Amino acid sequence: MTWPACLSERFISPSLRTAFGSLPRRADIDTVVVFLADQFVGDFDGMGAEFQRLATRSESEDPNESPVTPGDVDTPFRLRVLYLLYYANPSSEHIQTPEREDMTDADCSGSDSDIPPPPKAVKRQSLPLEFKKPRRKDGGMLLVNIDNSLLALLGRPLQPNLPRGKPRKEVATPKSKRVKMEEGSEQTRPFIVDTRGGIRSSTFAAVMRLVAGLEPARSPRPTVKLPAPARAPPVWAQSRQELCEALPYYRAFQSGMYMCKRVPFGYLLDGFPSPGGQAVRVTDATGKVSVSLAADHTRDDARIDTLVLAAQRQSPIILLAGEGYALLPWKLGCAYAVLGWYWVSCTWYEAEPCAHGVEPRDDRQWFRRLKVRFDWIDTQGTPWWLTKGEPWVAPDDVVVAIEDGRLPPTPVSQYKELGQPTQIAAIKVPVSQLVNPPTPPQDPPPRVARESSGDHMIGDTHDVWARPPASEISTSPFGDLYFSPLAKSRGGRLPGDHLLANYHDDPSPSSPWRVSAESCPTCSNDSPRLYVEGWTCLVPECTQFWMLMTAVGIVPIAPCMRLSYDESFLRVIPTPFDASSLPYSIVPPLPSSAPGVEVLEEAGSRSLWRGFVCICGRSNCRYRWECLSCRACGRQVAAQTDSDVVPAWRIKHGRADPLGEADEGSPDLPMSVSRMSGPSATVVAYELPQAGTLYHVMFDTTGRADAIWEAYQRAAIQTLSPLFQRRALKTKAVKGQLLSQQFAINSGASYKYIVETLSYPFSDSPDCVMEALDVIRECVASVLDEAVDFNEVLSVMYREGQKMSWHDDGEHGLGPVVAALSLGSPATMSFRPKLGYKAAPKSPSVLNLTLMHGDVVIMAGRAIQYRYDHRVIPEGLRVAATARVIRGASSQ
Numbered sequence: 001m002t003w004p005a006c007l008s009e010r011f012i013s014p015s016l017r018t019a020f021g022s023l024p025r026r027a028d029i030d031t032v033v034v035f036l037a038d039q040f041v042g043d044f045d046g047m048g049a050e051f052q053r054l055a056t057r058s059e060s061e062d063p064n065e066s067p068v069t070p071g072d073v074d075t076p077f078r079l080r081v082l083y084l085l086y087y088a089n090p091s092s093e094h095i096q097t098p099e100r101e102d103m104t105d106a107d108c109s110g111s112d113s114d115i116p117p118p119p120k121a122v123k124r125q126s127l128p129l130e131f132k133k134p135r136r137k138d139g140g141m142l143l144v145n146i147d148n149s150l151l152a153l154l155g156r157p158l159q160p161n162l163p164r165g166k167p168r169k170e171v172a173t174p175k176s177k178r179v180k181m182e183e184g185s186e187q188t189r190p191f192i193v194d195t196r197g198g199i200r201s202s203t204f205a206a207v208m209r210l211v212a213g214l215e216p217a218r219s220p221r222p223t224v225k226l227p228a229p230a231r232a233p234p235v236w237a238q239s240r241q242e243l244c245e246a247l248p249y250y251r252a253f254q255s256g257m258y259m260c261k262r263v264p265f266g267y268l269l270d271g272f273p274s275p276g277g278q279a280v281r282v283t284d285a286t287g288k289v290s291v292s293l294a295a296d297h298t299r300d301d302a303r304i305d306t307l308v309l310a311a312q313r314q315s316p317i318i319l320l321a322g323e324g325y326a327l328l329p330w331k332l333g334c335a336y337a338v339l340g341w342y343w344v345s346c347t348w349y350e351a352e353p354c355a356h357g358v359e360p361r362d363d364r365q366w367f368r369r370l371k372v373r374f375d376w377i378d379t380q381g382t383p384w385w386l387t388k389g390e391p392w393v394a395p396d397d398v399v400v401a402i403e404d405g406r407l408p409p410t411p412v413s414q415y416k417e418l419g420q421p422t423q424i425a426a427i428k429v430p431v432s433q434l435v436n437p438p439t440p441p442q443d444p445p446p447r448v449a450r451e452s453s454g455d456h457m458i459g460d461t462h463d464v465w466a467r468p469p470a471s472e473i474s475t476s477p478f479g480d481l482y483f484s485p486l487a488k489s490r491g492g493r494l495p496g497d498h499l500l501a502n503y504h505d506d507p508s509p510s511s512p513w514r515v516s517a518e519s520c521p522t523c524s525n526d527s528p529r530l531y532v533e534g535w536t537c538l539v540p541e542c543t544q545f546w547m548l549m550t551a552v553g554i555v556p557i558a559p560c561m562r563l564s565y566d567e568s569f570l571r572v573i574p575t576p577f578d579a580s581s582l583p584y585s586i587v588p589p590l591p592s593s594a595p596g597v598e599v600l601e602e603a604g605s606r607s608l609w610r611g612f613v614c615i616c617g618r619s620n621c622r623y624r625w626e627c628l629s630c631r632a633c634g635r636q637v638a639a640q641t642d643s644d645v646v647p648a649w650r651i652k653h654g655r656a657d658p659l660g661e662a663d664e665g666s667p668d669l670p671m672s673v674s675r676m677s678g679p680s681a682t683v684v685a686y687e688l689p690q691a692g693t694l695y696h697v698m699f700d701t702t703g704r705a706d707a708i709w710e711a712y713q714r715a716a717i718q719t720l721s722p723l724f725q726r727r728a729l730k731t732k733a734v735k736g737q738l739l740s741q742q743f744a745i746n747s748g749a750s751y752k753y754i755v756e757t758l759s760y761p762f763s764d765s766p767d768c769v770m771e772a773l774d775v776i777r778e779c780v781a782s783v784l785d786e787a788v789d790f791n792e793v794l795s796v797m798y799r800e801g802q803k804m805s806w807h808d809d810g811e812h813g814l815g816p817v818v819a820a821l822s823l824g825s826p827a828t829m830s831f832r833p834k835l836g837y838k839a840a841p842k843s844p845s846v847l848n849l850t851l852m853h854g855d856v857v858i859m860a861g862r863a864i865q866y867r868y869d870h871r872v873i874p875e876g877l878r879v880a881a882t883a884r885v886i887r888g889a890s891s892q
């Protein structure tokens with residue numbers, strides 16, 4: 001019996017949905033059948049007639065005509081009834097987002113076992129087919145506790161090893177039906193369905209498995225994780241930030257995939273779903289949060305398009321895994337590891353039901369989710385986790401004393417006694433060779449004709465780009481479906497075949513994908529058999545998409561039904577020629593020791609605050625100013641030297657505009673300009689309404705500032721005791737540590753800034769800090785006409801691309817005056833009112849100042865910190881020394 005098209009559409013029309021509301025809350029199967037017959041007269045092949053037949057029989061007054069019994073209605077028919085009811089009345093407990101735990105991108109595999117208890121407010125309604133909570137047995141097998149009464153209701157043969165089941169409660173219904181049980185036992189039991197409460201998806205899935213004779217679902221998660229592999233990963237990290245700062249191919253702080261111009265670089269498998277597509281966070285009754293689709297995955301989304309193109313171009317991509325990735329068979333032993341190079345061998349779509357609270361489309365109640373299969377590129381040899389070696393345990397971080405906020409072992413006073421730091425055996429950082437990524441070309445170059453016998457060595461840096469550009473790849477409606485090894489056997493039927501024009505017949509893929517491909521009776525396209533449970537048409541445009549072909553006919557896949565991949569599909573396939581050349585090593589090169597003269601831009605350059613991958617494999621952020629230092633083995637490289645000090649004469653001095661201005665939409669602040677004597681300077685004062693006055697002091701000459709600037713840099717590169725560091729932010733929002741962007745050191749009283757900054761008493765602070773403080777004190781005394789006894793200085797060093805985002809300085813006990821000396825590159829300092837900015841995060845700045853080398857900014861008025869936030873964006877290498885008064889603390 002074929003499944004009628006009406007159900008393939010997986011859609012309940014609004015009128016049918018309304019009509020369902022007129023059914024009694026609890027109805028027996030006949031009531032439902034009669035009802036459906038009314039609704040569907042003549043509409044459906046097979047099903048309409050069947051409904052009609054049953055309806056006629058049900059209404060027959062002829063006492064000789066036996067009432068409808070489950071045996072009269074074949075099982076798929078019953079399933080359809082359940083199915084219609086299911087889709088007509090999904091209640092919050094029934095549609096839940098399956099967990100994503102699959103190796104492939106956007107998983108749709110559900111969990112039959114993890115059905116949350118229904119929300120308290122919703123009264124649980126169920127079919128008489130009650131399923132107890134599934135038990136998980138060894139091997140991850142899910143067993144559903146089913147009794148024979150259920151089988152009887154479904155018209156299935158009874159099973160001797162199942163309990164008979166409790167007789168169902170009699171329900172007053174005009175036509176109770178007799179169910180014949182095996183061995184002569186009889187029970188009167190109407191086939192009652194709850195027409196409003198819907199049907200639990202897990203029930204639906206279990207019924208489906210039962211009638212179709214499918215194996216119980218097998219969890220893809222390993223039940224017990226094996227110990228960490230014997231060999232250390234070639235590249236590993238303990239935080240996402242370390243990955244992003246050390247690996248040129250994975251700079252994706254926000255999403256799982258790092259890509260550029262539709263070329264994928266790195267893809268992180270972790271405890272979150274695919275990149276791409278709109279997603280919403282859904283919290284279920286147990287508080288478990290999952291991310292569900294809120295729209296179809298389509299190629300309009302650059303990330304989806306990139307993955308589909310990757311399959312068509314057979315581009316290599318580096319996979320990384322996080323310890324949160326449920327499908328890893330072993331413990332990672334660290335937070336993240338690079339797995340290696342993979343190629344995208346196959347992409348397809350699955351249907352994902354709309355999660356509760358997500359607005360469905362007008363025409364259907366599910367979304368398309370792209371799935372991706374990644375295959376190991378075999379020119380890399382055996383994966384590291386399969387090779388033998390000493391058991392590996394990721395070492396704990398080498399705890400440098402300063403990590404805990406304790407003072408460094410070597411007091412700074414010692415450094416001071418030594419005077420100028422001695423030149424250390426230094427390795428220069430050649431900026432160009434640090435961990436810069438292979439820059440993707442502006443536009444992918446035209447495809448290069450290749451010799452089939454040509455070398456395709458690892459390290460051939462250009463092969464990855466020698467793929468057809470997107471424009472050359474067909475945009476056929478089915479172009480997103482891509483099954484490369486299979487395509488050869490399709491006789492040109494499917495789009496994508498043309499891509500195999502230069503597919504080299506490597507050891508011919510013993511791909512069972514070929515043999516298991518079947519042609520869809522509805523759309524005539526071939527789809528391979530991916531799931532143990534049966535074949536499904538994988539063309540999302542087809543009405544038969546995502547329906548399972550089973551022994552009893554085609555059945556819809558219940559939202560919670562977890563399908564298992566067919567073994568034939570899981571078989572390893574050889575890497576095709578096009579994917580076998582690797583563009584670069586997964587281990588980025590170490591900074592080399594070639595000497596080079598630094599210029600201002602390079603000394604502060606972005607590459608210098610990026611991290612590195614140590615030869616021990618650990619990815620590190622650059623957390624110290626003066627060198628790259630490994631947190632795992634303590635190794636230090638690329639120490640900076642005196643020649644890295646940027647002399648003051650290299651600094652940009654030309655001031656474009658001494659006056660600050662407001663963003664568009666903000667009125668200009670009242671301001672006044674005056675001249676200051678002593679060290680002569682121009683002072684512009686801005687009135688921040690109801691908050692205080694902001695003074696921008698611009699000295700006529702910068703002699704003192706020049707000396708302090710160079711002294712700061714020399715203090716920063718000495719290595720006797722570490723000073724300027726990026727320290728951990730006090731945040732729990734991310735896994736692992738998150739370091740601040742700037743390198744900082746605190747002097748004097750302790751300042752409880754959001755970063756755990758290393759703090760020294762004034763007596764142990766470098767001279768440059770005290771000199772900066774002198775400049776600030778004198779300047780403030782002249783401008784405010786009163787001495788302010790600052791007892792704390794925060795010195796911050798910025799490299800290119802680093803900034804200090806919106807914040808205030810208003811910690812408890814902070815005095816009314818805060819003043820800062822700027823050194824080095826120009827910076828823009830902005831102020832914006834706090835009120836309401838949460839509601840409108842992009843509220844305009846009331847003032848943007850350009851701070852030049854030697855300028856001092858004075859914030860006079862405590863309310864400035866309460867009413868305004870400020871931000872500083874430097875143009876390049878820069879130092880700022882900010883002095884404050886912290887009450888209740890001494891400067892020591």
Ligand SMILES: O=C(O)CCC(=O)C(=O)O
Binds near residue numbers: 804822880
């Ligand atoms: O970099 C600057 O000029 C100011 C830094 C700042 O706002 C701070 O340290 O609180």
Ligand SMILES: [Fe+2]
Binds near residue numbers: 809870
């Ligand atoms: Fe600040």
